[in-house]
Structures are given as structure tokens and as C-alpha cells.
Amino acid sequence: MTRTTTGHAADEFRDVARDALKLGGRCVGAARDWLGEKREEFNLGRAAGAGVSAHGYRGIGPRGYRRDDARVREDVCDALTESDALDASNIDVSVQDGVVKLSGSVPHRLMKRLAEDLADACTGVRDVDNALRVGPSATAGFASGATAEPLA
Secondary structure, X not given: OOOXXXXXXXXXXXXXXXXXXXXXXXXXXXXXXXXXHHHHHHHHHHHOOOOOXXXXXXXXXXXXXXXXXXXXXXXXXXXXXXXXXXXXXXXXXXXXXXXXXXXXXXXXXXXXXHHHHHHHOOOOOOEEEEEEEXXXXXOOOOOOOOOOOOOO
């Protein structure tokens, strides 16, 4: 009996799908085992009174430590500058007592949200006051080489 090419391809596809399901089951099992081990380690640490959090000790500084506002501002400005998806050319950043205030304008609503998320992710930021306006900035069009001279 001769199989058609289509039948052979369907059998091969079925075999690949069956293997993928087996592999997926093994991955789920391995993940479940790993999570169980981590849960057990966490519970042992908590039972011992170690005060271990689920994420370790990152971000827990010395008693009374607060990051300087100038450093926080520098980090926020760096984060806004380094983002390839954000035009930060018309954003002003100020920081007081760890509260970051973003003012100015951005061309898109997503950029407003991104700027807030980037600022909030910086170390030492307690809160973000996002006063950015969405709309064309005063510098819109100049990045593409346009000049500020009026047309005659």
C-alpha cells in the first residue's frame, strides 16, 4: 500500500505534536517540583524566624536610610533618556522627599504611561506625580530637521 505525501506529512505532524505534549508535561512537572522546593525553603526560613521574604533582601537598606533626591533625579533622568520608546525632550523632572514630579508634554499617551513606569522603577522613588500632558510639544517637528524660521 502506498501512502500519499499528505498522509505521511499528517502522520509526521501527529508524531511531532505527541512529542511536544510529552515534553510540555515534563516541563510542567519540573517547574512544579522547583516551585515546591522554593516554597519549602521559604517556609523553613520563615519558621526559623529569619524574616526571609519571597524575593530575598534586595531593596531592604539600613534603618533610616533614604536615597538623596539628587541621586533619585539623576537615576530617573537616566532611565528616561535611555528608553528608546520615549521622547523625553520636553519632560521636566523634579524630586522632593522621594516623590518624583514629571511635567511637560509627550506626543503619545503610551509615552506618558511609560515615563511614569520608568520613574517608578528607579531606586529611592516613593511615588510619582505624573503631570505630563499629551499632545504636540513646542519642539515637535524640529527633530526631523525643520527650522524655527517662519515661512515668508
